[in-house]
Amino acid sequence: MTGECVILEMRFRYVRIFFSDFVLLPVFAFCLLNADLVTYGICMGKGQMDIVLGARDFQEVYADDSVDVHVKERLRFIEEVREFAFDSIGLTRNDNYTTYYDQKGQRLLYVVTASKPFELKAHLWSFPILGDVPYKGFFNEEKANAESERLKAEGWDVDIGGASGWSTLGWFKDPVLSGMLRMSEGELAELIIHELTHGTIFVKDNVDYNENLAQFVGVEGAKWFLASRYGKDSDELSAYVNGNRDGDTRTAFMLGQAKWLSDAYGNGFTARMSGPQKVQKKKELFSMIVRRADSLQLESDTTFAKRLADRLEKSGNTVFMQYLRYEGKKDDFTNEFILVNENLREFVRKMSEKYRE
Numbered sequence: 001m002t003g004e005c006v007i008l009e010m011r012f013r014y015v016r017i018f019f020s021d022f023v024l025l026p027v028f029a030f031c032l033l034n035a036d037l038v039t040y041g042i043c044m045g046k047g048q049m050d051i052v053l054g055a056r057d058f059q060e061v062y063a064d065d066s067v068d069v070h071v072k073e074r075l076r077f078i079e080e081v082r083e084f085a086f087d088s089i090g091l092t093r094n095d096n097y098t099t100y101y102d103q104k105g106q107r108l109l110y111v112v113t114a115s116k117p118f119e120l121k122a123h124l125w126s127f128p129i130l131g132d133v134p135y136k137g138f139f140n141e142e143k144a145n146a147e148s149e150r151l152k153a154e155g156w157d158v159d160i161g162g163a164s165g166w167s168t169l170g171w172f173k174d175p176v177l178s179g180m181l182r183m184s185e186g187e188l189a190e191l192i193i194h195e196l197t198h199g200t201i202f203v204k205d206n207v208d209y210n211e212n213l214a215q216f217v218g219v220e221g222a223k224w225f226l227a228s229r230y231g232k233d234s235d236e237l238s239a240y241v242n243g244n245r246d247g248d249t250r251t252a253f254m255l256g257q258a259k260w261l262s263d264a265y266g267n268g269f270t271a272r273m274s275g276p277q278k279v280q281k282k283k284e285l286f287s288m289i290v291r292r293a294d295s296l297q298l299e300s301d302t303t304f305a306k307r308l309a310d311r312l313e314k315s316g317n318t319v320f321m322q323y324l325r326y327e328g329k330k331d332d333f334t335n336e337f338i339l340v341n342e343n344l345r346e347f348v349r350k351m352s353e354k355y356r357e
Contacts, residue, residue, distance in 0.1 A: 040136075048139075048172050051108065055099035055175035074181040074188070075100060081192045084225045089193065089217070090345045092200040096174040097192055103178045109163045110144035112136045114156040115317035118269050118278055120262045122321050123156055131205035134325065137163070157316030186240025189225050194218030200348065201355050212329035213351060219244070220337070220344050246301045251327045253296055257289050258320040258328075286312045 058075050061067050078097055086093045113135045114123035122134035138144040144160050151158045174195065180188060197214040226237040264285055269278055290312065294305035311319045333347075340346040 046139075050139075051101050051175060052099075052172050055101040055173075057099055061100050071100070071178070071181060075176065077185065077188065078176055078192055080229065081189045081225060082196070084228065085193050085196050085221060088224070088228070088345065089221050090348050091193070091196045091217075094196075094199050096196065096199060097176050099173060099175040101175040101177055107141075107162055108139060108177065108179075110138045110141055111161045111163050112138065112144055112147050112151070112158065113161065113318050113321065114151045114158045115321045117155055117157050117316065118265050118282065120258060120265070120317055120320055120324070122325075123151065132207075134207055134321070157318050159315035159318040159322075161322075184240065184243070185236055186222050186226055186243065190218040190222035193221035193225070197348075201352055203355055208325050208328060211326050213333065215326045216330060216333040216337075217344065217348060220347075224344055242299075246298045246304075249296060249298055250301070250304060251323060251330070253293065254320060254323040255328060257292070258324055261285060261289070261317075261320060282316075 056064075058079065061075060062072055082097055085091045115121060116123075124132040124134055125136045126132050136147060138147070148158045148160050180191060183191065194214045194217065197217045198210060201210070201213060203209050222240060223237065226234065226240055230236040268281065273281070286309075290305055290309045293308050296304065298304060308319070336350065337344075337347050340350060
């Protein structure tokens, strides 16, 4: 019996040594060397958990007589979109968007992005599992502003935007936010399918690929869903397609200008130019782009050039980076889509296989 106790004691000693030397010490060292990252992760986790714990299951919302009928109708619509995304498009089934969180009119997430001032190159933040990411989210406006000011002091062009929805890639049960329900049916279907795509295909260190793919699947999926629910000649589908026309025109324009601007930075900015000279040249380039935007043939958007001028003055190159991030690979995906006879389910399967490879 005594011998057995000695053996157990020795085994326990080795277990303690293993955890202290090979687990606890590395974890402690990582936390010590990455204090800011750990603090950020704790803050984001708390913010996300506050939302998750404050969200209500759809069935609970349906049974609540105090909830507006419009909210319940929209949640039922989202349930239809989810089932279509899983059954028809072939996205991976999960429990996301089965709970509802009332924002009470408050903005929840602040997204900081940055770009080099004289080059279309995004600032990257490195995170475990996710890899390098060209944006950083905050549930606290003051922290987002502090990060923005830090980057500006380093010379970056910076933007603080919002997010109508986001995917936590299965780490949390992503809820439907009340702000989503103000969207049109087509926009809402696009958003839900976009976010569910992230849960099906996610490539580490390649956010541009992930966002472009999710955007493409979201748009094509929304069109397919509306045609299936209302009919190919329905007003709902026509409204969504027609509403996207100006967006498609703006996107094509901004992607073309991004290429032109990138070439201009590469060819026109020399080491001999001073900082003020580069800033002045950049203003001239932006002015040319705004003048071109003013001549775009848009069906209903009459303020695009003015909005663009304001955004360029405030956020600089980040404006172009956002178009590249979400739409820059659209032509590539369109070609892939045509190769599978515009069968979205087959397209998603093919893209999933490419990711696994």
